[in-house]
Amino acid sequence: GENVEQHPSTLSVQEGDSAVIKCTYSDSASNYFPWYKQELGKGPQLIIDIRSNVGEKKDQRIAVTLNKTAKHFSLHITETQPEDSAVYFCAPLDSSYKLIFGSGTRLLVRP
Amino acid sequence: DADVTQTPRNRITKTGKRIMLECSQTKGHDRMYWYRQDPGLGLRLIYYSFDVKDINKGEISDGYSVSRQAQAKFSLSLESAIPNQTALYFCATSEPTGQGETQYFGPGTRLLVL
Numbered sequence: 001g002e003n004v005e006q007h008p009s010t011l012s013v014q015e016g017d018s019a020v021i022k023c024t025y026s027d028s029a030s031n032y033f034p035w036y037k038q039e040l041g042k043g044p045q046l047i048i049d050i051r052s053n054v055g056e057k058k059d060q061r062i063a064v065t066l067n068k069t070a071k072h073f074s075l076h077i078t079e080t081q082p083e084d085s086a087v088y089f090c091a092p093l094d095s096s097y098k099l100i101f102g103s104g105t106r107l108l109v110r111p
Numbered sequence: 112d113a114d115v116t117q118t119p120r121n122r123i124t125k126t127g128k129r130i131m132l133e134c135s136q137t138k139g140h141d142r143m144y145w146y147r148q149d150p151g152l153g154l155r156l157i158y159y160s161f162d163v164k165d166i167n168k169g170e171i172s173d174g175y176s177v178s179r180q181a182q183a184k185f186s187l188s189l190e191s192a193i194p195n196q197t198a199l200y201f202c203a204t205s206e207p208t209g210q211g212e213t214q215y216f217g218p219g220t221r222l223l224v225l
Binding site: 006009031032034041042043044045046049051089093097098099101102103104 | 210
């Protein structure tokens with residue numbers, strides 16, 4: 001089955017700085033790579049995703065990059081704001097069409 | 112997400128009791144999921160259902176059972192609750208798009224087993 005590792009587990013940045021979270025996976029058949037954001041007291045919500053036929057996707061201050069050869073993908077947040085503080089999960093889709101969630105990264109943006 | 116609702120939102124029960132957590136959705140999705148969230152462990156899949164007649168075990172199904180009563184309803188039961196089932200439980204729905212899928216999560220049920 002798919003093994004997913006996410007780093008770092010916690011990340012503290014100054015407002016306005018960039019944040020990068022990395023996710024590695026083991027199933028070479030995976031071809032869909034989403035990132036979810038979980039705010040306090042809520043369920044996770046999709047913020048960005050990427051398919052295996054592209055290497056990068058951007059949506060305003062958020063981007064995801066994919067390296068299929070090395071089997072890792074990363075979430076990039078630029079110009080961080082306090083409202084970006086949350087827990088972020090990577091969740092590659094395995095060959096059985098199930099999302100396999102990483103252990104999460106708690107991001108704190110200091111004002 | 113108001114399209115996916117979970118009841119109850121909080122529950123305290125005692126060891127050995129049978130309890131049911133309920134999930135309803137108005138998104139019209141065929142696929143539904145139950146996850147468990149523990150601190151530092153992310154979300155782990157308990158059971159999932161790709162349509163009304165389909166039930167599949169996930170990563171951690173022991174001690175749990177599910178019922179898919181209709182397209183819109185998916186219930187999770189703990190047959191005999193134990194303290195290490197204390198966790199946050201999430202229901203989710205999805206609709207495949209051919210190249211991946213977005214899962215929509217409910218607000219969660221916080222369960223404490225004494």
